[in-house]
Amino acid sequence: MSAKIYHNPRCTKSRLTLSILEEKGVDFEVIKYLENTPTVEELKALIKDLDINARALMRTHEAPYKDNNLADESLSEGDLIQAMIGNPILIERPIVKTNKGTVIGRPPENVLAII
Structure with missing residues (x-):
């Protein structure tokens, strides 16, 4: 294993x-x-494997979540994935x-x- x-x-x-x-x-x-940020493809694969959406993989209490208004429900999966790539601290x-x-x-x- x-x-x-x-x-x-x-x-x-x-x-x-x-x-x-x-x-x-x-x-x-x-x-x-935090040092080796996953790629967009890797994050998409993890989200699929976990059977969740991008928002469910996000740490919503971190400063970048609030600072970038990521609670906005109009943001797409792609927007949220890009936010996690730019701020990997947001990844659960x-x-x-x-x-x-x-x-x-x-x-x-x-x-x-x-x-």
Whole structure:
């Protein structure tokens, strides 16, 4: 079993999810998405795999969400994806992808369903 984790080392939930992967002996690739922002295609694929819309992947309490008026319901999926590319802090974390599925690690135990 191998996994990809979109990780923010400063996030407690992300660190806890990473610990679960380590404890379960899962081989994983860490993607520090604040340093290596996902592409538009990668974000679209994650959104599809999670079976959510772009807004559901956004951290709505972060300053860029408010500063850029991203609560505006008239914004398209593409607009929201571009906002996340420009401000990756807006991307919910952690996201874990395996061959069994993709989950957001909130709570961290969500990852158990796909490992």
